[in-house]
Amino acid sequence: MSAAPQTSNLHTLLLLCFICLLSISLERFTNFVNHPRQFVTWVTLGVQRVANGYEDVLRFSGNYLSDRNELLERIEVLEIENEQISALNSQLRALEASNIELREVLGFRIREPMISYEIAELAAPLVSPARDEVTLNRGLAHGIKGGSAVLDASGVFGQVVEALPYTCRVLMVTDKRMAVPVRVERSGLHAVLTGVGDSKHLTLEHVEVTADIAEGDLLITSGLGGTFPYGYPVGVVTVSEPDQAGVAVRVTIEPLAELNRRRYILILTGASYSETAAE
Amino acid sequence: MSVFVSAFHSFAFLPEFVSYFTPNVALLVCFYWASNTNTSVSLLIPFATGFFLDTLFAYPFGVNSIILCLITYLGMKIPKRENKAVLRFQLAGLGVASICAEVLRYLSLLIIAESPLPSPLVLVYSVIGTLVTWVLVVFLLDRWLVSEETEVSF
Numbered sequence: 001m002s003a004a005p006q007t008s009n010l011h012t013l014l015l016l017c018f019i020c021l022l023s024i025s026l027e028r029f030t031n032f033v034n035h036p037r038q039f040v041t042w043v044t045l046g047v048q049r050v051a052n053g054y055e056d057v058l059r060f061s062g063n064y065l066s067d068r069n070e071l072l073e074r075i076e077v078l079e080i081e082n083e084q085i086s087a088l089n090s091q092l093r094a095l096e097a098s099n100i101e102l103r104e105v106l107g108f109r110i111r112e113p114m115i116s117y118e119i120a121e122l123a124a125p126l127v128s129p130a131r132d133e134v135t136l137n138r139g140l141a142h143g144i145k146g147g148s149a150v151l152d153a154s155g156v157f158g159q160v161v162e163a164l165p166y167t168c169r170v171l172m173v174t175d176k177r178m179a180v181p182v183r184v185e186r187s188g189l190h191a192v193l194t195g196v197g198d199s200k201h202l203t204l205e206h207v208e209v210t211a212d213i214a215e216g217d218l219l220i221t222s223g224l225g226g227t228f229p230y231g232y233p234v235g236v237v238t239v240s241e242p243d244q245a246g247v248a249v250r251v252t253i254e255p256l257a258e259l260n261r262r263r264y265i266l267i268l269t270g271a272s273y274s275e276t277a278a279e
Numbered sequence: 280m281s282v283f284v285s286a287f288h289s290f291a292f293l294p295e296f297v298s299y300f301t302p303n304v305a306l307l308v309c310f311y312w313a314s315n316t317n318t319s320v321s322l323l324i325p326f327a328t329g330f331f332l333d334t335l336f337a338y339p340f341g342v343n344s345i346i347l348c349l350i351t352y353l354g355m356k357i358p359k360r361e362n363k364a365v366l367r368f369q370l371a372g373l374g375v376a377s378i379c380a381e382v383l384r385y386l387s388l389l390i391i392a393e394s395p396l397p398s399p400l401v402l403v404y405s406v407i408g409t410l411v412t413w414v415l416v417v418f419l420l421d422r423w424l425v426s427e428e429t430e431v432s433f
Contacts, residue, residue, distance in 0.1 A: 009322065009352065009355065010352075012322050012323075013322055013348055013349070013352050016322055016323075016326045016344070016345075016348050017345050017348060017349070019326075019341070020326075020329070020341035020342070020344045020345040020348075021341065021345070022341075023340050023341035023344075024339045024340065024341040024342065024387070027339055027340045027341075028339065033340050036340070037333075037334060037340050040330050040331060040333075040334045041334045043331065044331050044334045044335050047331070048335070131337070133337055135337075162337070169337055
């Protein structure tokens with residue numbers, strides 16, 4: 001009597017497994033499943049928003065309950081910070097102009113960075129503890145492409161690994177799969193920085209024992225590879241000691257980006273350099 | 280419901296290693312639903328749920344659907360819980376199934392050519408988390424529910 005439903009279940013199972021395998025194959029070799037996936041992503045983001053809505057409630061209630069004096073104090077602090085940043089910005093512009101002038105005098109090629117940003121909001125936090133990835137609410141429709149660099153106000157955040165029509169997945173700088181070409185600001189040493197799967201530590205690969213690197217050194221992007229523009233801070237060296245064999249240095253770096261605390265993040269939508277030879 | 284629970288990230292204040300033991304909630308729900316309840320089970324629900332989990336955890340589109348469909352089917356075939364021997368059998372079955380599920384998910388990352396892969400130890404942690412949660416569900420929550428039903432029947 002029960003043989004018929006069991007056979008029916010088995011047939012359904014086989015059919016569904018076939019559809020799944022077809023979907024995986026299509027995703028691997030074509031863009032055919034991008035739109036269904038985007039639709040499901042929208043629904044899932046809604047579920048995530050509801051599931052993690054307590055954070056918004058806490059933030060809102062915190063703001064609502066802040067008294068007037070506290071808010072005025074915060075505004076004052078932000079205004080002072082704004083003044084300082086404006087002053088630094090004008091100083092930076094002056095230095096940039098002076099740098100271009102000097103390059104012209106020396107006959108170097110002038111590299112004018114043309115960088116455009118898109119401000120994105122964190123749509124979903126870490127996808128899995130084993131993979132340092134987050135989802136942002138900007139995608140192909142906003143000019144985001146796979147491979148775009150992602151920054152926050154403090155430093156390099158990561159890189160876009162998948163751009164869907166309205167969202168994108170970002171691999172954080174701490175992920176094991178991530179590698180960033182960097183330069184030690186003080187000594188000019190070039191190296192490749194990689195993640196170790198720990199949100200608080202990064203490491204440098206293949207650093208010789210004679211390399212000029214010390215604790216407290218600031219690492220900035222070297223611009224090599226073309227993904228990350230030159231000069232963005234990445235991290236600070238916290239440990240620099242010879243390994244057991246004594247031929248290489250074990251370097252541990254603390255990332256500067258506030259990886260688990262930022263809500264708004266910058267995605268570089270276009271980073272190129274127009275090179276003109278100085279006359 | 281399982282998608283909702285999977286999407287919940289409320290343990291940021293706990294040490295990072297705790298998150299490695301996050302149980303596979305969807306797998307547990309499907310297995311419990313298929314093996315321990317008397318309601319009729321449709322394979323279409325785990326199929327659809329799987330797609331939501333694929334987008335949530337960024338797996339190839341269909342991997343979690345296959346896993347949940349197979350787990351639900353296994354749950355339908357496994358003997359219903361009647362005595363301690365069956366409980367142990369179910370726990371062993373779930374253990375093997377969750378290991379297979381984690382291996383399948385791990386291999387699926389190879390399909391999308393993401394290398395290097397995370398440490399295989401992460402699979403072990405997740406399986407441990409899943410089995411511990413299952414034991415808690417069966418021996419605490421489920422016993423409480425059964426005792427309540429018994430009281431009503433008296």
